[in-house]
Amino acid sequence: xAKTTQPPSMDCAEGRAANxxxxxxxxxxxxxxxxxxxxxxxxPQYIIHGLKNNETNEMASLIITxxxxxxxxxxxxxxxxxxxxxxxxxxVHNTDKLxxxxxxxxQVFP
Amino acid sequence: xxxxxxSPRHEVTEMGQEVTLRCKPISGHDYLFWYRQTMxxxxxxxxxxxxNVPIDDSxxxxxxxxxxxxxxxxxxxxxxxxxxxDSAVYFCASSLGTGRDQPQHFGDGxxxxxx
Numbered sequence: 001x002a003k004t005t006q007p008p009s010m011d012c013a014e015g016r017a018a019n020x021x022x023x024x025x026x027x028x029x030x031x032x033x034x035x036x037x038x039x040x041x042x043x044p045q046y047i048i049h050g051l052k053n054n055e056t057n058e059m060a061s062l063i064i065t066x067x068x069x070x071x072x073x074x075x076x077x078x079x080x081x082x083x084x085x086x087x088x089x090x091x092v093h094n095t096d097k098l099x100x101x102x103x104x105x106x107q108v109f110p
Numbered sequence: 111x112x113x114x115x116x117s118p119r120h121e122v123t124e125m126g127q128e129v130t131l132r133c134k135p136i137s138g139h140d141y142l143f144w145y146r147q148t149m150x151x152x153x154x155x156x157x158x159x160x161x162n163v164p165i166d167d168s169x170x171x172x173x174x175x176x177x178x179x180x181x182x183x184x185x186x187x188x189x190x191x192x193x194x195x196d197s198a199v200y201f202c203a204s205s206l207g208t209g210r211d212q213p214q215h216f217g218d219g220x221x222x223x224x225x
Contacts, residue, residue: 032211043114043201043216044153051211087153096141096205097166098214100153 004088009105012082018075020104022088025069032091033064034098035073037084044087044100047073078108112136114217116202122223128190131220134183135204143203143214144177144187153201159185192224 005023012018024033034049048055048062050071055062061074075082087103115134123129135142143158157167162179170177174193179185189196199221203214 034213041218043203043218046213046215049211049213095166096143096158096160097155099155102152 004090004101006086006088006101006104008102009107011107011109012075012078014080014108014110015077018073018078018082018106018108020073020075020086020088020106021070022072023070024088024090027068027090029068033062033068033071034089034091035060035062036087036089036098036100037082038087038103039081039084047086049091078106080108080110082106083108114202114204114215116200116217116220118220119218120221120223122225123192124225125193126191127224128188129192129196129222129224131187131200131202131222133185133187133202133217135185135202136206136215137183139204139206139215140182141205141207141212141214142179142185143205144185145201145203145216146198147201147219148198156187194224197222197224 032049032051035047036044038044048057048060050062050064064071085103085105087100089098117132140161144156145153147153156169157177158165159179177187199219201216201219203216205212205214
């Protein structure tokens with residue numbers, strides 16, 4: 001199973017871009033990168049996913065390096081409500097499993 | 111659109127009692143997942159179903175745990191007998207279709223406390 005490595009915590013000023021890195025050096029060619037977040041006392045919330053190309057939706061942008069060994073989740077204008085634990089997940093090859101790691105705790109401050 | 115609905119939101123019961131957690135997936139979704147979250151072990155997949163059939167139950171901790179999906183709109187996770195170490199937040203998630211391009215959508219969980 002491809003493993004991911006994320007920093008345990010990050011801070012970001014409100015209104016600034018939050019860039020959350022993730023390393024997944026053992027990812028296979030057909031494995032997707034998924035990002036979820038979990039706000040305190042809630043279930044994990046799907047943010048975005050990608051395979052090779054960069055992706056953008058109403059919540060965030062996902063930048064995947066050309067070798068696919070790392071990616072960055074970008075929240076363009078962080079708000080206090082973006083304070084959460086962010087999980088980078090590589091979906092297990094040929095299964096429907098998501099293996100959650102310990103994630104990055106993002107603190108957005110005023 | 112309604113998301114994944116779990117009940118109850120909170121459950122407190124005494125050791126040895128039977129506990130039943132319930133989940134209603136998003137309408138039309140054919141995959142359903144049960145997870146458990148604790149401080150020590152994080153978020154763990156317990157079991158998942160496809161078209162109401164259990165596909166992988168390798169994460170179920172022991173025989174005291176069982177899960178069923180009698181129809182496409184309802185699933186239960188049962189613990190009998192319950193023990194204090196079962197205290198955790200249990201999440202249900204569902205997804206549409208197969209393959210690695212379909213996100214899972216989670217409910218808000220059931221916070222279970224076994225005294």
